[in-house]
Amino acid sequence: MPEEPYNPSPIGNPSVLARRNWWQTMLVKFIGKHTPKCREMVRIVSQSMDEPMPLIMRIKKRLHFLICCWCQRYEEHLRYIHETARKFPEHADEASDITFPPDAKERIKQKLAGQSR
Amino acid sequence: MSTPDVQAAAARWVDANGECLYRYALVRVRRPEVAEDLVQETFLAGVRGYEKFGGRSSERSWLVGILKNKIVDHFRKLGRETSFTDMEFLSDEFSEKFVSVGFWDHDKGPHEWKPEPDEVMHRAEFWQTMRDCLAKLPQKVRDVFTMREMDDVPSKEISAILSITDSNLWVMLHRARMALRECLEMNWFDKPAGGTA
Structure with a gap:
């Protein structure tokens, strides 16, 4: 087992900051130590979509994203889901092939005709 | 008229x-x-x-x-009639995605997604995949998620409507988003016929 704990920034890490040289390594370690871990960050990312986050947490999130492209992607994906989910109702007819019963349709038409008289 | x-x-x-x-x-x-x-x-x-x-x-x-x-x-x-907290689902942590110290396991972390939302709007298969993924969520969690994301109801209002605490709501939404993200990645974005094609 290596002496150092799990390396969150392995070789080939595509994040903005990775352990590519001494300075970056120091920076990655510093940010990793002072921002929430990924398991906690995904919870924060979700909550930030439902209520405003304190400024300090928003800064920590941005800093964390510099060293973790996976959490950054996670936030992008949640925003993508948010954007598409709100469009879902208008595309519900494409999402399934269940038929609106014709007799129900007729009943509603008759009711509407009675209502607008 | x-x-x-x-x-x-x-x-x-x-x-x-x-x-x-x-x-x-x-x-x-x-x-x-x-x-x-x-x-x-x-x-x-x-x-x-x-x-x-x-x-x-x-x-x-x-x-x-x-x-x-x-x-x-x-x-x-x-x-008013039913309890809306789905405790069974709340116990699921997707823990296999993270290493013990709390960072992503890089092999299992989120992949890159394409295309942009506008590009899938015209593809019925995408909406079918989303419906199927929603159907996999436990019923109460799905109700909470759809009310928040599809009906755009503010989270405070949902807590009041369903008589649940804010923190319970956040946990349910977090788990729902995590599960839905995972399902869409597996069944749409990682598939050759899906978004990455």
Whole structure:
């Protein structure tokens, strides 16, 4: 087992900051130590979509994203889901092939005709 | 608009939008008779409020907006009768995605997704995948997620409607988003026929 704990920034890490040289390594370690871990960050990312986050947490999130492209992607994906989910109702007819019963349709038409008289 | 005009418009609405409204209502409430009632109430409210419509959006968006409110009212009534916290689902942590110290396991972390939302809007397969992924969520968690993300109800209001605490709501939404993200990645974005094709 290596002496150092799990390396969150392995070789080939595509994040903005990775352990590519001494300075970056120091920076990655510093940010990793002072921002929430990924398991906690995904919870924060979700909550930030439902209520405003304190400024300090928003800064920590941005800093964390510099060293973790996976959490950054996670936030992008949640925003993508948010954007598409709100469009879902208008595309519900494409999402399934269940038929609106014709007799129900007729009943509603008759009711509407009675209502607008 | 005169009465015959409204009657003609109403019949046209049912033909043009009935299918879409019914299918969405059915996804949300799951019981055909309840879905039918909600669709009927939507059209009745549409006829009554037609003067206010004013053509600012498409007829479908307008009717979907009315239906969303009817669905929220339905859950408001339901919320008083049932407990909405799904504890079984809350115990699932997706823990295999993270190493013990709390960082992503890089082999299992989120992949890169393409394309942009606008590009999938016209693909029925995407909406079918989303419906299938939603169907995999436990019922109560799905209700909370759809109310927040599809009906755009503020989180405080959802907590009040369903009589759950804010922190329970956040946990349920977090787990729902995590599960849905995972499902879409596996069944759409990582598939050759899906978004990455």
